[in-house]
Amino acid sequence: MLELNGITAGYDRRAPVFRGARLTLAPGESVGLLGPSGCGKSTLARVAALLHRPDAGRYVLDGTEIRAWRHRAPRELRTAVGVVFQQPRTAADPRLTLADLIAEPLRATGRGAEAAARVADLAPTVGLTPELLSRRPHAVSDGQLQRACLARALSLRPRWLICDEMTAMLDASTTAALVAAVETYRAGTGAGLLAVGHDRVLLERWCDRTVEWKDCLTGGDER
Amino acid sequence: MTGNVLRALEAVTAERAGTALLSVRGLTVRFRLSGGRTVDAVSDADLDLVPGECLALVGESGCGKSVLASALLGLLPANAETTGTALLAGPDGTGPTDLLAAGEKTLARTVRGRRVGLVPQSPAAHLTPVRTVRAHLEETVRALTGVPRRERRARAEEAAERAAFPATHLDRHPHELSGGLAQRAATALALIGDARLLLADEPTTGLDRDLVDRTADELRRHVDEGRALLLITHDLAAAERIADRVAVMYAGRIVETAPAHRFFGPAGPRHPYARGLLDALPERAFTPIPGMPPELTALPDGCAFAPRCPRATDLCGTRPEPRAAVACHHPEHPRA
Amino acid sequence: MADPRTHRLRLWTSAVTVGAVLLAVLLVPPLAQLDEQAVDLSAKLLPPSWDHPFGTDDLGRDLLLRCVYGLRISLLVGLVAALVATVIGTAVGAAAGALGGRLDRGLMRLVDAFSSVPHLLLGIFVVALFRPGVWPVIVSVAVTHWLSTARIVRSEVLSLRSRPYVDAAISGGASRRRVAVRHLLPAVLPQAGLAAVLMVPHAMWHESALSFLGLGLPSHQASLGNLVQTARSSLLAGDWWPTLFPGLLLIVPTLAIAGLAGVWRDRLNPRRRSELML
Numbered sequence: 001m002l003e004l005n006g007i008t009a010g011y012d013r014r015a016p017v018f019r020g021a022r023l024t025l026a027p028g029e030s031v032g033l034l035g036p037s038g039c040g041k042s043t044l045a046r047v048a049a050l051l052h053r054p055d056a057g058r059y060v061l062d063g064t065e066i067r068a069w070r071h072r073a074p075r076e077l078r079t080a081v082g083v084v085f086q087q088p089r090t091a092a093d094p095r096l097t098l099a100d101l102i103a104e105p106l107r108a109t110g111r112g113a114e115a116a117a118r119v120a121d122l123a124p125t126v127g128l129t130p131e132l133l134s135r136r137p138h139a140v141s142d143g144q145l146q147r148a149c150l151a152r153a154l155s156l157r158p159r160w161l162i163c164d165e166m167t168a169m170l171d172a173s174t175t176a177a178l179v180a181a182v183e184t185y186r187a188g189t190g191a192g193l194l195a196v197g198h199d200r201v202l203l204e205r206w207c208d209r210t211v212e213w214k215d216c217l218t219g220g221d222e223r
Numbered sequence: 224m225t226g227n228v229l230r231a232l233e234a235v236t237a238e239r240a241g242t243a244l245l246s247v248r249g250l251t252v253r254f255r256l257s258g259g260r261t262v263d264a265v266s267d268a269d270l271d272l273v274p275g276e277c278l279a280l281v282g283e284s285g286c287g288k289s290v291l292a293s294a295l296l297g298l299l300p301a302n303a304e305t306t307g308t309a310l311l312a313g314p315d316g317t318g319p320t321d322l323l324a325a326g327e328k329t330l331a332r333t334v335r336g337r338r339v340g341l342v343p344q345s346p347a348a349h350l351t352p353v354r355t356v357r358a359h360l361e362e363t364v365r366a367l368t369g370v371p372r373r374e375r376r377a378r379a380e381e382a383a384e385r386a387a388f389p390a391t392h393l394d395r396h397p398h399e400l401s402g403g404l405a406q407r408a409a410t411a412l413a414l415i416g417d418a419r420l421l422l423a424d425e426p427t428t429g430l431d432r433d434l435v436d437r438t439a440d441e442l443r444r445h446v447d448e449g450r451a452l453l454l455i456t457h458d459l460a461a462a463e464r465i466a467d468r469v470a471v472m473y474a475g476r477i478v479e480t481a482p483a484h485r486f487f488g489p490a491g492p493r494h495p496y497a498r499g500l501l502d503a504l505p506e507r508a509f510t511p512i513p514g515m516p517p518e519l520t521a522l523p524d525g526c527a528f529a530p531r532c533p534r535a536t537d538l539c540g541t542r543p544e545p546r547a548a549v550a551c552h553h554p555e556h557p558r559a
Numbered sequence: 560m561a562d563p564r565t566h567r568l569r570l571w572t573s574a575v576t577v578g579a580v581l582l583a584v585l586l587v588p589p590l591a592q593l594d595e596q597a598v599d600l601s602a603k604l605l606p607p608s609w610d611h612p613f614g615t616d617d618l619g620r621d622l623l624l625r626c627v628y629g630l631r632i633s634l635l636v637g638l639v640a641a642l643v644a645t646v647i648g649t650a651v652g653a654a655a656g657a658l659g660g661r662l663d664r665g666l667m668r669l670v671d672a673f674s675s676v677p678h679l680l681l682g683i684f685v686v687a688l689f690r691p692g693v694w695p696v697i698v699s700v701a702v703t704h705w706l707s708t709a710r711i712v713r714s715e716v717l718s719l720r721s722r723p724y725v726d727a728a729i730s731g732g733a734s735r736r737r738v739a740v741r742h743l744l745p746a747v748l749p750q751a752g753l754a755a756v757l758m759v760p761h762a763m764w765h766e767s768a769l770s771f772l773g774l775g776l777p778s779h780q781a782s783l784g785n786l787v788q789t790a791r792s793s794l795l796a797g798d799w800w801p802t803l804f805p806g807l808l809l810i811v812p813t814l815a816i817a818g819l820a821g822v823w824r825d826r827l828n829p830r831r832r833s834e835l836m837l
Contacts, residue, residue, distance in 0.1 A: 036431045037402060051726045071735050079732040091723040093742050104741075105731030127515060141285035144515065149727070156731065169428065171283040171457040176503040177511035198431040201460075205505035 001027060002048065002160055002192060007057035009043050016055055017043050021216045023194075025160075027062075030186065030193035032203030035213025042086075044216070045164045045196045049083045062159065079109060082153035086165035088145035092137045098148040099123075099133040105155045122151040126181045143174035150178055154185050161186070163195045167202065179206050243271040244451045245295075245420055249307035250323070252287070252294050256302070262519045264290040266475045268307070269545075270453075274419060277443065277452040279466035279483070281459060281500070283516055287475040288455045292424050295322050295453075296339060297330040311338060311420065336367050340418035342442070344425040346409035350397040356383070356408045357393040360415065367416040378415075386411035387441060403434045410441065421445060421452045427461045439465045459504060463487045471497040474516050474527035480548040485557075493554040496528045526552065566822075573818030580812045584631035587624075607800055614800035617793055622786075622804055629781040630808050636693060636782075637763035640700035644762070645755035647701065648708025653747065655709070656716025657739055667713070670706050678703040682765060683774055691777050696769055700762045708754045715747050749823075756820045760813035767809060783809050 002025040010016030017040035025031050035041040046052035047059065053069035060066070061077060068074070085091040092101055102122060103115035123133055126147040137145050146166065153161060161182065167175040183206075186193060197203050203210050247270040254262040264287045272278050280288045293299050295309055310319040311334070322334065335341070343349040350359060360379035364370055370378050383393060388407040397405060406426065413421060423442060427435040435458065443465040446452045456462055462469055466483040471494060479494035486492050492501065499512035514531040517523060526532070529539035534553040543550045599619035607614045613622035655666040673681070682699040689695035719725065720743070728738050763783070769775035770784025778785055783805045790801030 036433070046726070049726075049730055051730060070729050071738075075732045078730055081730065083727065083730045085723045085727070087723065091727050093724045093728075095745055104728065104733070108728065108731055108733035108737050108741075129515075141283075143284055152727065152731065169284070172459055172500055172503040173283060173512045175511075176505075176509050179509070180511055199505075200432060202505040205509055 001025065001060065001062060002194070003058075003060040004044065004048060005058045005060075007044060007047055007054045007059065009040070009047050009052060009054040009057075013055055018217060020057070023048075023211065023216050025192050025194060027159075028186070028190045028192050029209075030195065030207040032207035032210035033194060033196045033213065033216070034198065034200055034203055034210050035196075037198060039213050041196050041213050041216075042164050045083075045162050045194065048160075048194060049081050049162050050078050051083070075109065079105065079156045080158055081160045081162060082156065082158035084146070084150050084153045084161070084163045084166045086168050088142055088149050088169075089137065091149050092145055094137050097134055097136055098128065098140065098145075101137075101148050102133075102151040102155055105152060109156065118155055119151075122154060125154075125184060126151045127177055143170050146170060146174070146178065147181075150181060157189060158191060159189075160192045160194070163193065163197075165197050166195070168197065168199075175202070242273050243310075244274050244312050245270070245272040245309065245453070246319075247271070247295075247307070247309045250291065250294060250309060251306045252290050252299065253304045254300075254302050255304065256520070260520050263475050263522050264303075264519055265294065266522075268472075268477050270470060270477070270480075272420070272451045272453060274451050275446060275449050276467045277446045277454055277465050279454045279456060279462035279469045280472055280477075281456060281462050281469060282472035283500075284457055285519075286472045286516065287519065288472050289424055291472075292422050292453070292455050295422065296335055296341060297322065297325065297327060314338065314419075336363070336413075336416040336418065338416075338418050339420045339422055340413035340416060342406075342410050342413045342421060342423035342426050344428055346405040347397055347400075347402070349409050350405065352397055355394050355396055356388070356400070356411075359408065359412060360393075363412050363415045382411045382415045383408075385414055402430055403437060406430070406434075406438050407441070410438075410445075414445065419450055421450055422455070423452060424455045425457070426454070427456065427458050432460075435461050436464065459501065471500065474522060475519055476527065476550065477545075478528065478550045490557040491555070493549045493557070494528075494551050495532050495534050495553070495555060498555055499531075526550075566825075569818050570822045573815045573822070576811060576815035577819060580630065580634070580815070583627055584634055587627045588631065606798075613804045614798075616786075616789065616801050622801060625781040625786060626783075626804050626808050629783045629786050629805060630812070632693070632776065632780065633763045633766055633783045633809070634759075634812070636696055636700065636766045637759045637761075640697045640704065640762040640766070641755050641758040643697065643701035644704035644758060645708050645751055648705035648754070649712050649747070649751045651705065652709035652712025653716055653739070653744070656713040656720065657735075657743060663713075666709075670709050673703075674706050678765070679768060682769060683772070686769060686774050691775070693776065696766050696775050699769065700765045703765070704758055704762060708751060708758070711754055712747050712751055715750055716743055719743050719746050753820055753823055756816060756823065760816050763809065763813070 004021065004023045007021045008016045008019045010018070021044050023033070023044065033041050033045070043052060047054050050066060050069050050073045058065065061080065064077065066073065066077065096104065099119050102119045103112070106112060106115045106118055119133065123130070128144065128147050128151065132140060132144055150166070163182065167178060170178070182193065185191065193207065195203055195207055200210070247268060250265055250268040252265040254264060256262060268291060270278065280291065282288050290299070294305050299305065305323050307323060309322040311322050312319050320329070320334065322330070325334065357379055360382055361375045364375045364378045364382070368378070380390060380393070383390060386407045388404065388411050392400065392404060397408070400408065421442070426442065427438050430438060439461045442452055442454065446465070454462065454466060463483065468480060469483050469486045470477050470480045471492065472478070473496050479492055479497050481492055486497070492498050496512070502508040503511050512531055517527050517530070523529070524542065525540040526535070526543050529535040532539065534555070536553065538552045543552045599615070601619065603615060603617050603619040605611055605615045611621050611623065613626055616622055616625065651666055651670070655663040681703050685699035685702055686695045725738055725742060728742055733741070766775055766782065767784030767787065770782050771788045773788065775784055776782045778789070786805035787802055790805070794802045
């Protein structure tokens with residue numbers, strides 16, 4: 001279970017972006033969170049990914065209450081949630097090749113030995129060729145880079161995946177390919193998904209259910 | 224298809240070219256990279272655009288559609304080589320200007336802003352952060368028109384009104400505007416010179432669906448006033464909403480040009496790539512086209528789509544010439 | 560960017576000049592086996608000639624030889640001081656930027672405090688604490704020059720720290736140390752390196768200024784500042800060469816190093832695919 005309750009978060013304590021947001025995901029469930037841009041849904045996604053410390057509220061992930069965020073959060077919890085961001089350009093270290101980019105989480109967690117095999121495993125599932133893996137971000141397109149970013153998020157086999165506007169910058173075919181890759185991973189692992197976005201048609205097609213941002217805030221159970 | 228039909232189609236194309244506001248023939252853009260490699264960003268593109276028409280140029284990111292737009296405005300970097308012609312009809316009976324042959328001076332003084340208006344991709348970045356919207360508008364009025372100082376304010380307000388930018392927000396800075404209002408402010412700027420041709424480069428990227436629809440509808444309104452709009456986008460929904468015709472670009476080539484109602488309607492496009500692109504939409508089959516587009520540095524001799532194409536045969540090793548506005552050896556038959 | 564031909568010309572003239580300067584200071588002293596201190600009062604204040612291309616000074620010492628030795632010592636002081644200053648600046652800037660909070664505020668106030676004192680005054684204060692020599696000068700230059708590097712590195716780290724790729728690394732289980740070493744430092748080092756290169760001429764000038772004021776190196780030791788200082792009296796007498804040549808040797812390498820740094824700066828931003836608008 002991923003349970004966010006009464007979350008208040010923002011970048012200035014006196015003026016939070018939102019107050020009292022609530023969202024619950026059952027294990028293995030995929031939920032689309034719909035809202036206009038700038039409403040705070042991405043901030044909530046960052047809270048769920050343990051990347052942004054909320055000002056108030058309770059977050060329980062698979063039975064463990066989260067009390068620390070970012071580096072302070074225990075590594076097992078951080079890596080239980082994979083994240084894909086909207087803009088692959090800013091989400092990729094420009095110095096790493098795509099292969100190193102995908103392998104980075106494995107190396108960072110002391111599992112560098114498995115890296116080569118895992119990258120070889122993941123690359124075809126997101127549609128990357130060996131030649132592309134040897135390139136750096138500036139030599140590939142946004143779509144190709146986003147495929148690598150998705151592979152990176154999957155490299156540690158997270159139980160939860162958070163896709164924050166993952167396909168907003170991409171064309172229809174790449175969008176469909178990335179969604180298919182996410183769904184293949186979920187079918188194989190039973191991972192849960194929180195997909196944040198503003199494209200109703202896409203999220204309704206992709207997810208088990210969709211939630212309106214305003215329903216997260218009114219406090220009523222969104223189901 | 225019989226020869227007669229082809230000839231009839233050719234005649235229609237020639238007719239269009241006669242009344243066209245913008246007529247592009249054989250536009251090719253290459254970038255020379257260090258190490259002797261070249262990027263074939265645009266190859267042999269033909270387009271016609273008549274007043275009161277919206278042509279959507281669609282394709283995946285990196286297919287060369289933005290390069291095409293930049294070539295028309297003379298905004299390419301120095302390592303680009305451009306060939307072909309792009310005739311922009313002159314104002315009121317004067318001769319056409321070849322945008323590709325015109326010098327920077329001509330483009331800067333008579334074309335950009337005056338005869339071709341650009342609606343940019345990220346309006347917030349297009350506006351100077353330290354100046355208000357009114358200052359932007361008045362500055363553009365001053366630069367593009369000979370309006371005396373005391374009338375500038377009125378002209379700026381008129382321009383804002385035309386783009387449906389609320390007068391109450393004129394004294395705000397760009398960061399105080401929502402995405403939709405910033406887009407309108409940028410559109411207002413593009414309209415000041417009263418250009419008959421509007422070029423919109425991904426005007427809806429990153430906007431919400433509601434905002435995409437509003438932005439698209441506003442652009443359509445300007446088309447209905449008699450302007451021509453070249454809408455460059457990867458957003459097929461926006462294209463479907465406002466375009467009269469759709470041109471599909473793949474790996475630097477325009478592979479199909481079709482009327483929007485046929486393209487999005489039950490008949491569907493005829494090029495397998497265009498069909499694959501539509502089938503990838505979540506409201507349709509939601510299935511991706513297998514594989515990825517080829518590198519623009521190493522395009523195959525034949526059809527660039529053949530490696531991903533379910534209909535490819537040996538014939539596809541040769542380049543398909545456009546026939547009836549479809550560049551394919553094995554075009555699909557209309558679905559309905 | 561400028562037209563590629565001027566670009567290449569700038570690169571080559573700068574590189575050749577820096578190369579020539581380095582060769583001269585490295586090879587001339589051991590190879591020439593001449594004594595730059597050799598006094599010959601019969602040949603004092605001779606204008607430039609074939610025997611003495613730069614002329615001689617008021618004690619009849621060959622100025623070309625003294626200039627090369629002077630450049631050698633000035634360059635050495637400049638290089639070492641710039642290196643020390645860059646290391647201090649990068650460490651302080653990176654710590655302030657990466658750790659933030661009270662430490663950041665404290666360190667930056669320290670930087671502000673140091674900056675508010677005129678550099679030369681602070682430098683004089685430092686050399687006054689020690690006996691004249693090379694090391695006090697290096698310390699004096701380093702102490703006054705790490706401030707700008709610290710600021711550059713801190714702001715770079717701050718802007719990098721908020722990039723989504725750092726978020727992605729944290730989410731991928733990376734430790735603080737790994738984020739700093741693998742993602743932040745490699746991005747900052749080229750900037751810091753560039754600052755270091757640009758600091759070399761600055762440090763040379765600082766050394767020269769101290770020596771010119773008589774506070775730097777002992778006056779018998781040929782450094783560019785000392786040379787200009789001793790030549791002051793002869794300049795009033797109409798002898799131009801003892802000031803001109805040391806001055807030129809200060810200016811020309813400065814311009815050449817700045818030229819090389821400029822080329823480096825252009826290279827730092829790899830041409831992005833997006834710049835081709837693809």
